[in-house]
Amino acid sequence: MDRYQAMATFIRVVETGSFSAAARHLNVGQPAVSKTIAQLENRLQVSLLNRSTHGLTPTEAGQRYYERARAAIAEADEAELAARGAGTGLSGRLRVSAATTFARLHILPQLPRFLADHPELGIDVILDDRIIDLVAEGVDLSLRMGDLTDSTAVARKLATGGRSVLATPAYLEKSGEPCSPADLAEHETVIYSQLPNVWSFTRDGTEISVAVHGRVRVSAAEGLRAAVLADMGLTIASDWMFGPELATGAIRKVLSPWELPAIDLWAVFPSGRMASAKARAFALFVEAVMAEGE
Incomplete structure (x- = not known):
């Protein structure tokens, strides 16, 4: 029995x-x-699947094996990519989806490097803040931030970034700087409608959740950036979203002693098939780009 094929x-x-x-x-x-599954269970001397009229689900041992097997195959694929120069000779087209603002700030400016390494490869970048159906849209790889709601998603974590309460110096000069999360009730907040308006903070083991209200709600990250940069209020956002402005001081962090949950960046591949060499090479490229920015 071929162990790789069995996995x-x-x-x-x-x-x-x-x-x-x-x-x-x-x-x-x-x-x-x-x-193949019967031979695998016989070799391991353990039941990997629960069989019922509702379908097949992994046993506790099966779930552990699934997680390790998926990681092992991903590592093997990446080892092959590394051995041949992270995919030298890639050709055809690669379809990638990503949130508009994140791609504009962090991916598109670096894309010439990737294309220069793979002159026979073309890339379609689908900019959309929504979570799209990768199979239906024919997408090879999606860059997603936050928690993955689909437990069956084939994904690789590429980076982890911070979240902060952010505002322009002009807004803070006009409205004052909050000293504690409770002070946010006295401030204008720009709310991203795709996320809950309850913000949770921790400090020295203490957790506090604050429901915020704002006159401005936006449905896309580009709108959030525009509203905050127009001095319309505070917001919570990933540091990635305002990276250039944080570097120049055009945006400031407040409530720094209070911590917000970090945000993860994932490469998500279509379920039901192994990721292509092109998709894995691009995931490795994005991981390297994000590491450079740390």
Whole structure:
């Protein structure tokens, strides 16, 4: 039994929930999938799947094996990319989706470097703050921030960034600087409508949650940036969103002793199939770009 193939087959079974669906994704017959899983369980001497009329779900041992197997395959793929120069000779087109503001500030300015390394490769960048259906849109890789709501998503964490309460010096000069989270009730806040308007802070083991209200609500990060830079109020945002302005002092952090939950950047690949070499190479590139900015 090919261990790599067995791991890949088991991953597909877990992610699709059935032998037949996994077989379709792997382009093999259902009996071959069933036989591979039976051989795998026999070799490991443990049951990996719960079988019921509702489908297949991993046992506790199966879940541990799934997580390790998925990580092992990802590492093996990345080792192959590294061995041949992170994908030298990549060609065709790569479709990437990303939040508009994040891509404009951090990805698009660096894109010439990636394209120079791969002259036979073209890239479609889909700018959208929404979470889109990767399979339906034919996307090879999505850059997403925050918590992943889909537990079956095939994802790799690329970076972790800070969140802060931010405002312009002009707004703070006019309205004063809050000294504690409770002071936010006395301030104008610009609210990003795609996130909850309850902000949670911690300091020295103490946690406090504050519900904020603002006259301005925006549905896209570009609007949030524009409103804050127009001195319309405080906001909570990732440091990535206002990176250039934080560097120049055009935006300031307040309530710094109070910590907000960090935000993760993920490379998310379509479920149900192994990520392409192009997608993995681009994920490695973005990971390197974000590390340079730390």
